[in-house]
Amino acid sequence: MPHIEIIIGIIAAILIFLVFEGVDVMPVIFLGSILAAFYYVAGKRSGSKTFAGVAKRSGEEPLISFDDIGGQDIAKGELCEALEFIKDFERIKSLGIRPLKGILLNGPPGTGKTLLAKAAAQFTESAFLAASGSEFVEMYVGVGAQRVRQLFKQAANTARRDNKKSAVIFIDEIEVLGGKRGQNSGHLEYDQTLNELLVQMDGISANDTIRILVIGATNRVDILDPALLRPGRFDRQVKVDLPDKKGRLKILELHTRNKPVAEEVVLNDVANDTFGFSGAHLESVANEAAILAFREKSNVITAQHLRSAVEKVIMGEKLDRIPSSEERKRIAIHEIGHALLSECTQPGSVASVNVVPRGNALGYVRQTQQDDKYLYTVDFIKGKMAIAVAGAIAEETFLGARSTGAANDFKQAADLAKQIVFGGMSELGIVSPEDVPKELLHKTITGIINEVESQVKKLINNKKALFTQLVDLVMSRECLSGNEFRDAIGTSVQVF
Ligand SMILES: Nc1ncnc2c1ncn2[C@@H]1O[C@H](COP(=O)(O)OP(=O)(O)OP(=O)(O)O)[C@@H](O)[C@H]1O
Numbered sequence: 001m002p003h004i005e006i007i008i009g010i011i012a013a014i015l016i017f018l019v020f021e022g023v024d025v026m027p028v029i030f031l032g033s034i035l036a037a038f039y040y041v042a043g044k045r046s047g048s049k050t051f052a053g054v055a056k057r058s059g060e061e062p063l064i065s066f067d068d069i070g071g072q073d074i075a076k077g078e079l080c081e082a083l084e085f086i087k088d089f090e091r092i093k094s095l096g097i098r099p100l101k102g103i104l105l106n107g108p109p110g111t112g113k114t115l116l117a118k119a120a121a122q123f124t125e126s127a128f129l130a131a132s133g134s135e136f137v138e139m140y141v142g143v144g145a146q147r148v149r150q151l152f153k154q155a156a157n158t159a160r161r162d163n164k165k166s167a168v169i170f171i172d173e174i175e176v177l178g179g180k181r182g183q184n185s186g187h188l189e190y191d192q193t194l195n196e197l198l199v200q201m202d203g204i205s206a207n208d209t210i211r212i213l214v215i216g217a218t219n220r221v222d223i224l225d226p227a228l229l230r231p232g233r234f235d236r237q238v239k240v241d242l243p244d245k246k247g248r249l250k251i252l253e254l255h256t257r258n259k260p261v262a263e264e265v266v267l268n269d270v271a272n273d274t275f276g277f278s279g280a281h282l283e284s285v286a287n288e289a290a291i292l293a294f295r296e297k298s299n300v301i302t303a304q305h306l307r308s309a310v311e312k313v314i315m316g317e318k319l320d321r322i323p324s325s326e327e328r329k330r331i332a333i334h335e336i337g338h339a340l341l342s343e344c345t346q347p348g349s350v351a352s353v354n355v356v357p358r359g360n361a362l363g364y365v366r367q368t369q370q371d372d373k374y375l376y377t378v379d380f381i382k383g384k385m386a387i388a389v390a391g392a393i394a395e396e397t398f399l400g401a402r403s404t405g406a407a408n409d410f411k412q413a414a415d416l417a418k419q420i421v422f423g424g425m426s427e428l429g430i431v432s433p434e435d436v437p438k439e440l441l442h443k444t445i446t447g448i449i450n451e452v453e454s455q456v457k458k459l460i461n462n463k464k465a466l467f468t469q470l471v472d473l474v475m476s477r478e479c480l481s482g483n484e485f486r487d488a489i490g491t492s493v494q495v496f
């Protein structure tokens, strides 16, 4: 829209010219004033912005910043750190650092991977292009590869057109085109497409005038062709998990910020009731609640609308796997078992305790990075065994029986016991694996495990009240940092 002052100036000049020429300009002025009045009123109504900034961007995607994405703090942090390499390109180049070419976002559907890629483009002031892996799969050989070439070309062109120095290419469902080569039932097309993607990524150089960053998204890193994960391709991986309670609250706040929510509504309660929901599910909850309010001719969204919406999303989406409350309690007990023993045997070792789904697990304890040790003592190994078996022992103590969730833990404990035996630290003295009869080995390992188990049982039994408190705490909060966990324990107890 050219400046309105210039237009008025030109019209005035024409009118003066006509007056000098002896033309009757009164009807023109009259009509002009009516038009101007219209223009003014219309401008006011639409917030006058319509005529300047917003219209210019119509048709383009709205800008998304990291603040528009709820939760995902770790993913955002890791992503931003990687993006500094794109932002500070000149310095990176002068230091001779290999340019960052690809970032892989890995996580379940609807957790905001597309949003993160958009925010990354905005953060680095890059042009943004999105594609999905399935778009490249065509009947005709070579078409997919050609599309990949086009995409890269288009990215550079778009950036140039928009006066940007860089472009982000987002490829969703990258496993469709980047699956392991030779395994797609011998389908040549996938292979050529993937090869082309590798060629294009290898072609990205520090001397390019337009810097290109490829962000891929997948839920199946395990089936990706290893060539994609090699240095110089997608060598950064960012895990995007389902949101925890704090994250869910933030996402709900974001998606209700432009909706009339009744004062009685406590979004924290909704966050409580939506364990296992993804960001996309929560967006659905907010939307469904508004639809319910509309149907009931209510002007505001009430707590009841939100509760019904949660039910509707659970029923409608057949959410993958929402654990029941008993199941969650069991998980909390199991994880507190691991965590408590971890603090008792290696004080300061818990980094976080989580009762949120991640991958196939429904809860997990993260330990702080321990220095690599080259020499282990028996007590140290037994301590690690105690941590491993504590999940199952805790379940047994509080719920009367163990669950199948502990199979891995027992394998780990048995492996550690073997280390004790073959390290010559058991009652068998120094032995070599070939010399020990199977039954004797089995008996010795069982003996060590039993000893550790009874010690763990004793400790948990002595701390039942504390244990229950910790379980309640982690169930209400879902995630506890190491320090929060240690504060809740108070003075720790040393076992081994
Ligand atoms: N962390 C979040 N914060 C706010 N909104 C979110 C978040 N995660 C998801 N959403 C909502 O869900 C919608 C879908 O998210 P998005 O497309 O980014 O997920 P995705 O991980 O890319 O999923 P998919 O793998 O299925 O493509 C978004 O448009 C947004 O409304």
Ligand SMILES: [Zn+2]
Residues within 6 Å of the ligand: 334, 338, 391, 392, 405, 406, 409
């Ligand atoms: Zn476990």
